Amino acid sequence: MMEGLKAEPSTAMSGSLEPSDESKLQITVRDGEGGQMTFRVRKSTKLKKLMSNYCEKQGVAYGTYRFTLDGKRINENDTAETLQMEDGDCIDAFLYQQGGARCESE
């Protein structure tokens, strides 16, 4: 968390990937609790794939997390290319937020 923007890839995940494939970008998804997951993404692949993969790995329904790049929401049809993402960029994953109740706690 503290190191902020340029998170290191988690070693467990990066071991199985081919470093020679230069058309793929390494993208880190971090949640609000200090956890992070690294993906290798083809520039032209829709980011819906990454987002649904992430939810699947977290064991939650698609849509449970909202994904942003520098605060801007990522749409399903966006790609790393259309968002001008670079190798090593970070995406934030936030649990969806929903409210309505009065707040009774102090």
Add this chain to the structure above:
Amino acid sequence: MKTLLKSLKSLDFSKTLFTPLDEQEEKWIEIFLQQSSENKVTLLSPGGKLQIPVEELKLLVQDGWITDIVIDGYLSLLIGESDSFFIAGNTTASEIRDVLFRPHIFAFSPFFYTRLCGSGEEFDFAGVRQWTVASKIDVLQRDLLLFPILHSKVHWFLTCLDLRTRKVLFLDPYPGRLPVKEVCSNLLRWLINEVSEKYGETKARDLEPSGWRIVNCFDIPSQRDTNNCGVYLLLFAHHLEQGRVINFTQEDVSNARKRILFSILSSKLYTLPDDFS
């Protein structure tokens, strides 16, 4: 969905946000509720396209709890309205901005505060450093900065930095129970960090937190139910954007829910009723 969106083109946006729906409008709500929840609606806003799941929009007219993306969607329409008033060719507005009651606003996503302060964790300016850059927001060029925040995973409230008067406005639909000071001082701390980094130390010193006053607004409508705080938040924001006295009733809230849906489906805002009508 396409057929519905087409017929919604005949909606009359000169009505107020609180006008009760006529028969035809109620019928469109019925038809909307029959649409597949799997669908998504694309909202066009100055920040780009926002795809909102129909499932979450249905919550608006089913008296449900409001989600982050619906908040973002409606706030982005307000930003667009504000931008077009102050920027798009309205030089008079920019010139006499200091004597207008109407502020030039920007609203952040609910995730901004989440990212900044985490789940009760430490203050993380680095986590949001790029957000204003990516949205091309020059905070000193805005009058009001709005921050929707979800408390304890159940309750929406609105906080607002007024750069004209140096007030932090705290607008809670159910006032009295939130950590007002903590939230306000976190936002001020962020502002000083932001200004210091992007405009330099001198400008930042100008904004010393001690020069700010926290105003906890009690004199605004408050919810008596257990599901409407998100709608209250949107109504507070809409009134602030228009520079209007915040005044509405519980009955207005249920009409507003449906009209907020129409606004999002059409990317257009309704007017607010005159203050003295």
